[in-house]
Amino acid sequence: MCGIVGYIGKDEKRNIIIDGLRELEYRGYDSAGMAVMSQDEISYFKAVGKLDNLADKTKDFSSSGLGVAIGHTRWATHGKPTEINAHPHLGEHSFVVHNGIIENYKELKEELEGKGVKFLSQTDTEVIVHLFEENLKHIKDPFKAYEATIARLHGAYATLLITKTAPNKIFFAKVAAPLAIGKNDKNEIYFASSDAPLIGVAKEVSYLDDKAYGVVGIDSIEIYKDGKKITPHFSTLPKDRSYAQKEGYRFFMEKEIYEQNTVVSEAIMGRVKNGKICLENLTDEYLKNIDNIVLCACGTSYHAALTASYLFERLADVRVKVEFASEFRYRKPKLNTNSLFIVISQSGETADTLEALKIAKEAGLKTLAICNVDNSSIVRLADTTLLTRAGIEKGVASTKAFATQIVLLWMLVLQMASAKKSISQSELDTEISALLHIPQILNIDNSLQERIHRLAKHYLHGHGFFFIGRDIFYPLALEGALKLKEISYLHAEGYPAGEMKHGPIALADDRLFTIALMPQTTLYEKTKSNVEELAARDAYILAISPNEFELSDDFIKTSKQEHPMSEFFEMMIILQIFALEISIRLGNNVDMPRNLAKSVTVE
Structure with a gap:
């Protein structure tokens, strides 16, 4: 979501803020701004749209000597994306930037307006700077x-x-x-809402705890919590920013699709030992006593959770419930204290998922986080964490984070199944063999993308898409539909194939595109029958299968595989590239789709 950068030092502040904000562009935004204070004077700049607009506005600005600067990329929550609503927000002598939502801003605003304070914007953020200046009238410090x-x-x-x-x-x-706060040997201090802008400029980083606040100067860092001064813990940052390069790919999303074989290998590495799954911090003794699992997530991570639910019940013989985090937190759910509550989040900062995790912890449940970002809020709160090791994902539409989530959940299922003795050793051997084969499945032949590129021209019009599948291929259909709508802005829905005749088939005609996932290993004949029903009503069919389907209008042939998860990952790649190529043909910005944010840190 919104991004924050700050700096104290003697270098050119305009460049540091612009460069830092560029590292946060992937999170999504619709306006940007900065404020620079040097020699007791503050200059500020705001621009709607992309960061290039702010860079152009500030191209003739420079600041020399010791000073401070703050910058922000905004994704509109309160008020439209305009320059007035862009951050930083100003008072008479102060400026503020802010991520998140101030829930009581209306009451504070009314109180301040009653004292004669004039507001310029429609945002909740502006109350912070005015409240500060009002307090300063009475509290001189x-x-x-x-x-x-x-x-x-x-x-x-x-x-x-x-x-x-x-x-x-x-x-x-x-x-x-x-x-987070970063520092280096030049006595410079940096702030950022993720460590991406800090890499290459700061040497060490401190990830702030919840409810931490304080003040930083050129020679001091004062941090407080609950009114007491605390000592920050700093850890060393990597020096390399090479992750931020596209390496010849047109888009970060495209690069990340091709990285999936590598990151899945990383996710597996060291976790398969002597024919067993050995996940860090999770013992067989711990897992065998769990009789109920709640999986809680949002968006793509929810689809990973839904996929895992089939595997948990089938292989580990454990009851599973899958929850949308955004609904769970308001439902007053009935929770079994012997449940394992698993939250899944790419960023570890997803607001709804974080709040759901807090509810589970307060209810006394065991909690496990599956996450891609160490030191994130969810990681720090959960009892135990499994990191997906996907690396930084710059594209807003998740690809490699999803793949690693699925692999890690599959490994968790297998360790639990082994601990509970719900599968035999030969079945476990078969599963592990299939797991270790996945990186090869994800090694993409260039001819696949060329084939999908040619097909994509057929799908730029029409009135919508149905993605259909059965069993674990149903959540994959949901994910395929989400990928397409996220970056192409075309209407797409995912359905269980068997549900089409229960209502949705009423929409079928020659302008409705059906993307049919037809794996050989899982309910092939049942799915084929469902697709035939759609074809009989003139729906345009793209079949994805190892078996030729005579009624399809388009066909993508997959390889013959023995295990459903092998087919799952091969079809996942196809759906990701399919969405990518359609979006490119439509001329969209694949990496930064409209209205979306990478890390949704507000409701």
Whole structure:
């Protein structure tokens, strides 16, 4: 979602802020801005649209000597994407940037307006800077005024504030939204809402805990929590930014699709030993006593959870419930304290999933996080964590994070099944053999993308798409539909193939595209019968299968495989490339689709 960057030092501040914000572009945004304070004067700039617009606005601006700067990329929540609503927001002598949502901003705004304060924007963020300046009228110390300000804020936020009343300092606070502090040997201090902007400029990083706040100057870092000063823990950052390069691919998403064989190998590495699955921090004794699992996630991670639910019940013989995190947190759910509550999140900062995890912990459940980002909020809160090892994923539409989530969940199923003795050793051997074969399945032949590129021209019109499949291929159909709608903006729905005749088939005609997942290993004849029903009603059929299907209008032939998961991953690749090629033909920005954010840190 929104991105934050901050800097204290003597280097050119405009370049540091622009470069830092570029590292956060993948999160999604619709406006950007910065404020620079040098020699007790503050200059600020805002622009709607892409970061290039802000860079162009500031091309003639420079700042020399010691100073501070804050920058922000905004994804509109309160108020439209306009320059007035863009961050930073200003008062009489102060500026603020903020990620998250201030839930009580209306009450605070009314209170401040009653005191004569004039608001310029429609945002919740602007209350922070005005409340700070109002507090400063009565509390003459800027830090104590800031402390009083954040004490009034309810909601999720990460925020930076600079003010002429405290030159060369940045005030900061974090509640349920990510924020990190970086430093280097040149006595420079950096802030960012992820560590991506810090790599290459900072040497060490401290990931702030929830409810941490404080003030930073050129020679001091003061961090407080619950009114008490705490000592920050800094860890070493990698020096290499090579992850940010496209390496000859047109888009990061395309590069990440091709990286999946490598990252899945990384996810498996060291976790298969002597014919067994051995996941870190999870013993067989721990797993065999679990009789109920709740999987909780959003978006693509939800589809990974739904896929895993079939495997848990089939192989590990354990009851499973799959929950949308955004619904779970408001349902007053009935929870079994012997349940294992598993949350799945690419970023580890997904607001709905984080809140669901808090509910589970408060209810006394065992909790496990499956995540791609170490030191994220969800990782720090969960009892145990399994990292997916996908590396930084720049494309907003998830690909390699999904693949590694599925692989890791599959391994968890197999370790639990072995611990519970719900499968034989020969069955476990077969599963592990199939697991170890997945990186080869994900090694893409260039001819596949060329074939899909040619097919894609058939799918730029029409009134929608049905993606259909059965068993584990139903959640894969959901994921295929999501990928297409995310980056092409075409209407797409995923359905269980057997459900088509229960209503959706009413939409079938020659302008309805049906993407049929027809694996040989899983209910092939049943799925074939469902697709035949659609073909009889003139739906346009793209069949994806190892078996020729005579009624298809288009056909993508997959390889013959012995295991359903091998077919699953091969079809996953096809669906990802299918969405990619259609989006490219439509002229869309594949990596940064409209209205979407990489890390959804607000409701």
